[in-house]
Amino acid sequence: MKNVYSTIAICAAIGLATGCTSNKTVDEVIEAPQTVEVPEVIEQAPQVVDERPVYIDTTFYFEFDSARLTSGARASLMLHAEQLSDSPRAIRLEGHADERGSREYNMALGERRANAVRNFLILQGVRSSMIETVSYGEEQPQELGSREGAWSKNRRVELK
């Protein structure tokens, strides 16, 4: 099941990449029709999901003082975007930071992270009106402790 999904993710990623390329290189119009194949693959996806729900990561992690999405987060978010365009629902993105540094700066950092996820989803076609973001800064750690092991789990955005 996971394999099916990762192939979809890869296809989607390739589709996106070629889409981007064709936009930039305006003369290579011949390349464009190839991307049409991608939606066909996506159409199969809901059937799979209906039979047995597949787990997609809903928590995305970040580096210290950074709001840059990891490639893993991007892949998962593409799947979320597909699901959300098939069956739209209101989502809430909660941004968090680890305990280091000052609390209000971490509030801003958590918002940066939630916005990074939001902007990525919007680029993937999710309607902005369906997304609410809120930052909790360092106020609600996922894991207690003052080591990198805990910190790395607390620098996150949760999709709810």
Add this chain to the structure above:
Amino acid sequence: MSIRLIVLMCLLVLSTQGYANLFIEINRGNDNPAPIAIVPFAKSQGLPENVQKIIAANLERSGFFKPIPPADMLALPTTQEEVVFRDWRLSGAHFLVIGELQKEPTGYAVSYKLFDVLSQKVMHAAVVKGSDEGLRDISHAISDTVYEKITGIRGIFGTKMLYVQDLKRPGASRYRLMYADVDGARARALVKSSQPILSPTWSNDGKRIAYVSFETSRPAIYVMNLATGQATQMTNFKGLNGAPAFSPDGSHLAMVLSKDGSPDIYVMNIATRQLRRITKDRYIDTEPNWSVDGTAVIFTSNRGGSPQIYQVNVNSGRPERLTFEGDYNARPRVTPDGKSMVMVHRQNGVFHIASQDMASGDMRILTETWLDESPSIAPNGAMLLYATQRNNKGVLGAVSMDAGIKFLLPSGQGDVREPAWGPYLN
């Protein structure tokens, strides 16, 4: 809401000799604290509070004094006639406090005298009155006067602090905004919530506080009138609503809002709720703190790639970078004299509290603990409170501005953090 400030100070100036120059050097810290004897006051036994103990603990925590335990005293005089200075010189005491407590129809009156043991003279004599529940207020008032008469610095023992307590278990009162004496006593919750509370701060007159609460499941800034306990929601914008700071005259609140895209500093007129945007860029600008004269706001920004402290004139909007040492400087607080600021500073990956001289730019690290944050300066500028960790628990710490005196404030249940040292209340 009953802040008991009915402590009446009746100064009976019996002796006005030139003791003004008998100051303890502030930079000596606790290397050489002055021995002081606070003799248990007459008729002070069997009361709900131990006045002698509170005064001795206050003076000891200041770092400038070493109180002599009553058990080591050769005599326990309560009147000037009973004082034998030779005994006190033998005990090594430089200063002596004696007094008598009187129960009045409502409340208490304490008359006390402060002596300079070496010159055998009265430095100060006064009567302090308080309500039935005011024994701690009386003790703090005496501590403040004794401290000021000897050091020349105004005392802060009678001031209050706010802090946030997290009981770390889900429930309607998990997060609490606490109000307490600065020695940690008489703590009580002003706000209880199942959702996070943060960034408590005072107005300069001590009558209002502002804080951020997530009680609506989103952050919002509230202002509470301490006399009535009434809280008013000031903001309800999309995105961040945080880091409130009262202007020195109490008419405006600086804050961070991200309603227009990225976190920027805004100033709100409290009466009209009118907003003025102070910074406008795509970076994080947050944690505003006013300059002493109210013309500028000092804040944290990552516009240079890492968090650093900047200052912006609220009228011209022209920003200026203030910190250059290290790759993480945040949450500035300006000292009452405006000559320096304190902040969270990262050195070798460890977060400390540091101070920086405004004129020279020289930075000095004040704390040796780690994960330090939220520095809050006492109104006399001699000490600051901050939040740190001990044994994986959030605790409050205190350090003098010369880094000579350091102590931790014992925490009750759960984590305590974000101390906000209140102003003088009179």
